[in-house]
Each structure stands twice: as structure tokens, then as C-alpha cells.
Amino acid sequence: MKTQEPSMISFAKDLPNICSLAGLLSALLGIYYSILGNFPYAMIGILWAVLFDWADGIIARKMKGRSDHHKAFGPQLDSLIDIVSFGVFPAIFLLSYGSFNPLFLPGAFFIVAASAIRLSYFNVFGMIDSKTYTGLALDNNVIILAFFFLFEGLFDHAVFSILLYALLMILVVFNLAPIRTPKLIGKWFYILIAYTVIMTVIFL
Numbered sequence: 001m002k003t004q005e006p007s008m009i010s011f012a013k014d015l016p017n018i019c020s021l022a023g024l025l026s027a028l029l030g031i032y033y034s035i036l037g038n039f040p041y042a043m044i045g046i047l048w049a050v051l052f053d054w055a056d057g058i059i060a061r062k063m064k065g066r067s068d069h070h071k072a073f074g075p076q077l078d079s080l081i082d083i084v085s086f087g088v089f090p091a092i093f094l095l096s097y098g099s100f101n102p103l104f105l106p107g108a109f110f111i112v113a114a115s116a117i118r119l120s121y122f123n124v125f126g127m128i129d130s131k132t133y134t135g136l137a138l139d140n141n142v143i144i145l146a147f148f149f150l151f152e153g154l155f156d157h158a159v160f161s162i163l164l165y166a167l168l169m170i171l172v173v174f175n176l177a178p179i180r181t182p183k184l185i186g187k188w189f190y191i192l193i194a195y196t197v198i199m200t201v202i203f204l
Contacts, residue, residue, distance in 0.1 A: 011073050016060035020077050023052030027085035034093045040203035042093060043146045047196045049085045050139045053078070054189055079119050086138035087115025090145065094168055098161050107165050114172040133181045136174040140181075143192075144171065146199055 011017050030045030060066070060074055091108035098104035115138055127133055148167055152160050184192075 006067075006069055011070065011077070014066070014070050014074070015063065016056045016074050017070075017077055019052050019056035019059055020074070020081055023049045023056065024081045024084060026052060027081070027089050030085075030089050031092050034089070034096045037096060039093070039097060039149065039152070042089075043149055044200050044203050046085065046089050046093075046142045047146055047199055049089075050142060051192055051196045053082065053085065053139055054192060058189065075123075079123055082119055082138060083112075083115055086141055087112045087119075090141060090168060093145075094164060097164055104161075104165065107169060110172050111168060114175050118175050127183065128180060131183050131185070133183055135177050135179060136171065136181050137183070138175060140184075141168070141171045141175070143195070150202070 012021065026045050026049035028045075030042045030049060033039070033042040033045060056074070056078060060071075091111040094111065095104050095108050118135060118138060121134070125134070145167070148164070155163065
């Protein structure tokens with residue numbers, strides 16, 4: 001006899017999934033402010049999206065008694081949210097900073113396409129081991145992007161838009177490259193908290 005499947009909405013009550021959805025909201029705010037041209041606020045939104053993305057896995061690993069359904073559902077939700085946070089967001093950020101010039105469309109496409117390819121690859125093959133990824137993890141892109149954006153005021157807008165384009169294309173290459181990169185765990189989570197709070201204060 002087939003067991004009763006849980007309702008879709010029941011997964012929204014799971015604490016790690018709530019954390020994942022908070023990250024989705026943060027990414028959506030980042031996209032919203034990118035479109036408005038408020039790039040510092042966009043940076044704040046996406047950094048909090050990274051923080052929630054890291055936190056959901058930590059919470060999930062510490063929780064006891066979660067069902068097999070919840071354990072299987074969480075990674076799928078997380079992966080779908082990642083394409084928004086670390087694929088769609090940087091693509092829209094690039095387009096908006098480039099004043100939606102058609103020349104920025106190829107770059108935006110490469111960002112989203114690389115994100116989709118990387119996440120699909122990860123869903124099939126996983127990590128090399130518990131501490132090592134193949135290629136640069138997508139969340140690292142926006143952490144680097146936020147730091148890079150601190151220097152925006154030193155350049156003319158047109159010049160910085162080219163530098164931004166170049167940076168994101170370089171990161172795309174590293175996302176898909178057959179290189180080994182470490183998974184940032186343990187103390188790195190606390191470093192990310194400090195980084196996010198400090199950058200939030202700077203960008204406000």
C-alpha cells in the first residue's frame with residue numbers, strides 16, 4: 001500500500017527550508033534593487049542570501065528526527081534557490097549596471113547558463129569529497145562581487161562596467177573549471193557572518 005505523500009506546504013514549515021526561503025527573499029530584494037539601480041542595497045540583499053544559504057545546511061545537519069522526505073526535499077529546494085541567487089541575480093545586476101545595453105546580454109546569458117550547468121553537475125556528481133568541490137562554488141561569486149564593488153567609486157561608471165563584466169566572466173570560467181576548491185565550513189561560517197554585517201553597514 002502506497003504511503004501518504006506529505007503536502008507541498010508541509011515542507012515550508014521545516015526550519016532549514018524556512019531558512020532557504022529567507023535566502024530566496026533576500027535574493028529577490030537584491031534583484032529588485034538591482035533593477036532600480038540601487039546597487040549598494042542589491043549587494044546587501046545578496047550577501048544575506050549567501051548567509052541564509054550557508055545556514056540552512058548547518059541547521060539541517062544539526063536537526064534530529066527529520067523524515068527522509070524532508071532530507072530529500074531540502075537539497076532540491078536549495079539548488080533551485082541557488083539558480084536565482086547566484087545565477088539570475090548576478091546576471092540582472094550586470095545588465096542593470098550596464099544600463100541594459102544589449103552588449104551585456106551575452107554576459108548575462110553566460111552567467112545563468114554556467115550556473116545551471118554547474119548546479120546540474122553538482123546534483124548528479126556531488127562533491128569530490130566532503131571538503132572539496134569541482135570548480136568554484138557559485139556563492140563565492142557574489143562574495144567576491146560585493147568586495148569588488150567597494151572600489152566602484154574609484155572608477156568612471158563606464159570603466160567600472162567593463163571591469164565588472166570581465167570579473168563575472170572570469171568567475172564563470174572558474175565555476176566550470178576542472179579544478180579543486182575547498183568547501184568553506186566550520187569557522188568560515190562565523191567569518192561570513194562578520195563579513196555580511198560589516199558589508200551591510202558599509203553599503204547602507
